[in-house]
Amino acid sequence: MSQKKLSIRIDGELISALEGQTILEAAKANGKYIPTLCALEGLTPVGACRICIVEVSGVGRLLPACTTPIQEGMSVITNSPKLTLYRRISVELLLVERNHVCAVCVSNGHCELQSMATALGISTVRFAYNYPKLPADLSHPRFVLDHNRCILCTRCVRVCAELEGAHVWNITSRGIHARVVSDLNQKWGESASCTNCGKCVQACPTGALAEKGRAVEEMVKKDDSIRSLAHRREVQA
Amino acid sequence: MPTLSSERRNVEEQTFIDGVINRRAGRPGALLSILQAVQDHNPHKYLPLDTLRYIATKTQIPFSRVYSVATFYALFNLDPQGNNTICICRGTACHTRGSRNLLQSVRLELKLGLEDPGDTGDGDKVLQTTPDQKFTVRTVACFGQCAMAPVVEVNHRIRGHVNERTLEREIQTIQKESE
Numbered sequence: 001m002s003q004k005k006l007s008i009r010i011d012g013e014l015i016s017a018l019e020g021q022t023i024l025e026a027a028k029a030n031g032k033y034i035p036t037l038c039a040l041e042g043l044t045p046v047g048a049c050r051i052c053i054v055e056v057s058g059v060g061r062l063l064p065a066c067t068t069p070i071q072e073g074m075s076v077i078t079n080s081p082k083l084t085l086y087r088r089i090s091v092e093l094l095l096v097e098r099n100h101v102c103a104v105c106v107s108n109g110h111c112e113l114q115s116m117a118t119a120l121g122i123s124t125v126r127f128a129y130n131y132p133k134l135p136a137d138l139s140h141p142r143f144v145l146d147h148n149r150c151i152l153c154t155r156c157v158r159v160c161a162e163l164e165g166a167h168v169w170n171i172t173s174r175g176i177h178a179r180v181v182s183d184l185n186q187k188w189g190e191s192a193s194c195t196n197c198g199k200c201v202q203a204c205p206t207g208a209l210a211e212k213g214r215a216v217e218e219m220v221k222k223d224d225s226i227r228s229l230a231h232r233r234e235v236q237a
Numbered sequence: 238m239p240t241l242s243s244e245r246r247n248v249e250e251q252t253f254i255d256g257v258i259n260r261r262a263g264r265p266g267a268l269l270s271i272l273q274a275v276q277d278h279n280p281h282k283y284l285p286l287d288t289l290r291y292i293a294t295k296t297q298i299p300f301s302r303v304y305s306v307a308t309f310y311a312l313f314n315l316d317p318q319g320n321n322t323i324c325i326c327r328g329t330a331c332h333t334r335g336s337r338n339l340l341q342s343v344r345l346e347l348k349l350g351l352e353d354p355g356d357t358g359d360g361d362k363v364l365q366t367t368p369d370q371k372f373t374v375r376t377v378a379c380f381g382q383c384a385m386a387p388v389v390e391v392n393h394r395i396r397g398h399v400n401e402r403t404l405e406r407e408i409q410t411i412q413k414e415s416e
Binding site for chain 1: 289290293299302303304305308309
């Protein structure tokens with residue numbers, strides 16, 4: 001069964017993409033860059049971070065590229081002053097919500113949130129910081145969970161549920177009370193369902209999930225193994 | 238076969254949960270109605286962690302998802318609730334008609350204190366139970382009865398145009414009845 005081909009325009013350039021692809025997938029397949037935070041190749045998109053918003057002509061509001069399927073004749077703009085403005089607001093609000101202190105972070109220099117902020121030219125934040133008092137979970141023998149650095153992108157939740165199949169993580173509560181929890185709000189080290197595979201750590205865009213024994217700037221994430229695993233699964237299926 | 242932990246094990250409760258799960262398992266969104274039925278059945282209207290663990294094992298839904306659903310909805314309680322519930326509306330209409338004072342006077346009346354129970358600083362979202370388990374005070378965003386603002390729900394009955402005196406009397410009546 002061959003999939004139907006659709007032609008769409010991304011930033012004015014005519015490209016053809018497969019029906020059922022999202023704007024983000026079509027753009028990636030054609031070498032067009034759309035910034036993302038919560039999307040990770042191989043995982044179901046959730047549209048949580050709103051960094052990948054794009055302008056679609058004829059649509060009044062901005063649409064997330066990761067969850068919007070392409071349509072015939074669609075014309076997409078991936079970069080404009082308006083988009084930069086809104087992306088900047090999203091990142092600023094993420095920075096405000098928790099205690100993202102780069103200088104003492106294991107992921108300093110390798111952090112997707114940090115590089116996104118740099119790319120968007122954010123040097124100061126206009127809003128008041130929340131400074132929540134959050135704990136770090138050190139109970140796991142190999143890994144650390146630091147809520148202060150979490151942006152609730154749910155990549156760890158999805159990679160654990162979809163690729164590892166253990167479903168250790170989920171989000172509890174909502175709004176500013178939302179947190180990543182393992183099992184029934186147990187300590188990670190006491191979780192019976194955790195397989196210690198470390199996929200969540202590699203999928204985490206910030207220093208919220210990290211390997212133990214790493215000093216500042218030492219935690220480099222390797223998410224290409226997740227990508228290749230997801231790809232192999234797709235080929236099998 | 239998983240069972241509820243020894244302390245709280247209760248054959249009646251376990252058969253009830255099994256029945257609920259058997260009737261609903263497999264339907265989309267079954268977890269919500271299972272949790273709801275089990276909470277209603279509980280004498281203190283809450284879901285103990287043991288119960289959540291048991292439901293998760295029985296339905297083969299991951300622990301974290303059960304916990305996530307149970308904490309997402311304000312309907313579900315993870316702590317025992319008082320015998321009487323006083324639910325004060327903190328919506329905009331009720332706020333302009335002085336529902337904050339109502340909330341504070343109820344908390345003082347029941348000697349719950351005015352400190353913020355959480356560390357989040359939004360003192361307007363309250364869920365407190367008196368140590369003797371008689372009263373639970375909670376807030377809600379809106380009952381949809383704004384014309385009767387300020388609105389207070391006492392034991393699932395809506396009271397409109399409430400002031401501190403009528404609410405105080407209401408509490409005293411309940412206290413007398415329970416004596």
